[in-house]
Amino acid sequence: MIPLLDVYKERWQVNSERAIKPGLDAIKSALRLLGQPEKQLNVVHLAGTNGKGSTLSFIEGVAREYGLSVGKFMSPCIVDVHDQIQIDGRSITNEQMDRMFQQFAKAGLSGKLTDFELLTAVAFLYFAEQKPDLVLIEAGMGGREDSTNVVTPIVSIVPSIALEHTNFLGNTLTSIAYHKAGILKENRPAVIGEMTEEVTEVFEKEAVQKNVPLFKLGTDFFVSKNEGTEVYEYPLLQLNISDLKRQLLGKHQGHNMALAITAFLQVLKNFKLPLDVQKIRTGVNNAILAGRFEQIRPNLYFDGAHNPASIQSLVDTVKEHFPNKRIEFVIGLLADKDVKTILRSLEEVGDAFYFADIHNERAMQAMTLYEISQAKEKQIIEDVNEFLQRPVIGETVRVVTGSLYLLSEIRRNMH
Numbered sequence: 323m324i325p326l327l328d329v330y331k332e333r334w335q336v337n338s339e340r341a342i343k344p345g346l347d348a349i350k351s352a353l354r355l356l357g358q359p360e361k362q363l364n365v366v367h368l369a370g371t372n373g374k375g376s377t378l379s380f381i382e383g384v385a386r387e388y389g390l391s392v393g394k395f396m397s398p399c400i401v402d403v404h405d406q407i408q409i410d411g412r413s414i415t416n417e418q419m420d421r422m423f424q425q426f427a428k429a430g431l432s433g434k435l436t437d438f439e440l441l442t443a444v445a446f447l448y449f450a451e452q453k454p455d456l457v458l459i460e461a462g463m464g465g466r467e468d469s470t471n472v473v474t475p476i477v478s479i480v481p482s483i484a485l486e487h488t489n490f491l492g493n494t495l496t497s498i499a500y501h502k503a504g505i506l507k508e509n510r511p512a513v514i515g516e517m518t519e520e521v522t523e524v525f526e527k528e529a530v531q532k533n534v535p536l537f538k539l540g541t542d543f544f545v546s547k548n549e550g551t552e553v554y555e556y557p558l559l560q561l562n563i564s565d566l567k568r569q570l571l572g573k574h575q576g577h578n579m580a581l582a583i584t585a586f587l588q589v590l591k592n593f594k595l596p597l598d599v600q601k602i603r604t605g606v607n608n609a610i611l612a613g614r615f616e617q618i619r620p621n622l623y624f625d626g627a628h629n630p631a632s633i634q635s636l637v638d639t640v641k642e643h644f645p646n647k648r649i650e651f652v653i654g655l656l657a658d659k660d661v662k663t664i665l666r667s668l669e670e671v672g673d674a675f676y677f678a679d680i681h682n683e684r685a686m687q688a689m690t691l692y693e694i695s696q697a698k699e700k701q702i703i704e705d706v707n708e709f710l711q712r713p714v715i716g717e718t719v720r721v722v723t724g725s726l727y728l729l730s731e732i733r734r735n736m737h
Contacts, residue, residue, distance in 0.1 A: 323682060324437055325402040325730065331440075334423040336432045338440040344467035344490060349439045353472060355429040356443065359450030363393075363457045364592065365475040366585060369465035369502045372632040373481030373515065373578045376570055376611055378458045380582030381589075384605030385456050386410070388595060393454035395445040395470070397438070397462050398726050400612045401733045407445045409454050414444075422447050438462050442469040456589065464491050466504020477588040478505045478512040478534075481581055483521050484631035485660070499524040511535040513585045515577055537584050545580040552576055554583050561587075563599050567607050571615045572639035579606050613729050615639055621714040626726040628655070630663045636723060640671045648718040650674045652706065654728035657686040664724070665695050674699040678706040680728050707735045 323340065331337060353360055366381060368374040375396060385392045393409045404413040414422075422444045426432075435443065442462075449457050461468040465480075483499045491498045499521045506512045506528050514525050516539045529536040537543060543556045545566075552566040568579055583602055590597060610616075613626035615636070627636040640649060651672045655661055668675070675697040677688040688702045703709045706722075710732065714720045722729065 324406075324441060325399060325734070327403045327437060327441065330403075330419055330423045333420070334427045336423055336426045336440070338433070339436045341436060342438070342463065342490065343436050344464065346467060346469070346472060348435055349442060349469040350472055352429075352431050352435055352439065352443055353446065355431065356425065356447055357450075359446040360473050362450045362453075363446070363473065364455065365457050365459055365473040366477055366479065366589065367459050367461070367470065367473055367475040367505050368479045368481070369461035369468070369505045370480040370482050370515070371484040371486050371498070371502075371629065372635070373574065373581070374460045374479075376575055376578040376609075376614055377479055377481050377582045377585075378460060379570070379609045379611040380568075380579050380606050381458060381586055383607075383609035384582065384586050384602050385589065387601040387605035387608075388598070390455040390593070393445075393449045393452065393457040394460075395442070395449075395458070396460045397441075399730055400726075401730055403441065406441065407448055409449075409452055414448055418448060419444065436469075439469040455593075461502075461505060464498075464501035464504070466501045468505075471505055474507055475505075475510055476592045477585045478507065478510065479514070479581055479585050480505070480512070480525070481515040481578055482631065483517055484629060486629050489658070495521050496524055503528040506532055506534045506536075508532045509534070511537065511588050513537045513581050513588075514539065515581055516540045539577060539580055539584075543580055543584050545576045552579070554580055556584065556587070559587070561597075563602055566603060569607070569610055571643060572635055573642075574635040574638075575614075579609075582606065613726060619714075621719050622710065623719065623721045624729050624732075625721055625723045626729055627723050628659060628664075628725050630660050630667065633664045633667045633723070636721070637667050637671050640719075640721070644719050646717070648673045648716070650676065650714075650718060650720045652676045652678060652703070652709070652720065652722040653691060653724040654678045654680040654688070654706075655686050655691060655724040656680070656682065656684045656727070658684060659686075659724075661686060661691065661694055665691070665697075668723075669695070669697055672697060676701055676703045676709065678703050678709075678728065680725055680731060682727050685725075685727070706732060
């Protein structure tokens, strides 16, 4: 369920299904009826299990530093449907959304798409109308059969592969990689993160078939620490960017930063812009992203980690930055997640656990989470917003995590 999408569907009598239906036929025919807006855009396309949003934010930071206007389509939402579609940090407005739906009604799209396909069509139509210089598109699920996979991008990026959506993508890393590798396009470069040998092979095979120049973190470009800052290196171009001080915390964000810089080099080539190391440095240093170890108030953080790999990154970040603090986790999870593995990882560093219900048909009940948890100190909270209003006292750090849906629900009710 996408908050507030139903308002527009009802107002303009444009129906769509909530179900997930992989495949590109429906979105392609819908976009043809709308005049193929996706073909008018300069796109960077991102897929992968974790790291898409952060990598996107680093690219946006650098592009804005270069004076480029940047559209972005992300999921899920931070508060409601509007913030999934933005240009230069400003969300699509109610009036603009109405205008898109008016065109959908006129084109006869009612009943032809799923909710996510409908939203993808909104994004493409809006960007074609507003004409930002660069458009950053995040795949919803998988890649090969995801509704965003109708674009021909300047560059494709896949930061990481882990088990997720196994009912749709298969239950091995290689089958999931096969779906993600589907965003690679003929003769267009691609950038991928550090992956296992078997997963890397899936991308290499796809790259050979499609004649894709493939750039790999740890092979073609690198990121390393140097006296509290980081250094990006790209030996082939004899490029070395030092003194990188990102605000997004955690080692994994260093990897995402390196992917973003490498991808942006392809954007520069496409726009025939000169390399400016200072602009890249400032752009990545200024990048921030809601829900990625985001400080809300002193000692209160939001982190949208929701699968074992991203939870492990969260645990590593907590260990690195708060080694001697009392850690409290406020958690809500969807039932299709690997709940046991997630809780065991968090229990490594957590001193107290507070379980909350998410108002989503896919959510696991707080009581069930409470029963699965092996934490010594645990309880169920009825009103999560009221609980978060309480001050965090002394040497305590409170982290809200487990689902981006939980975070968006809390934000909607925040005073």
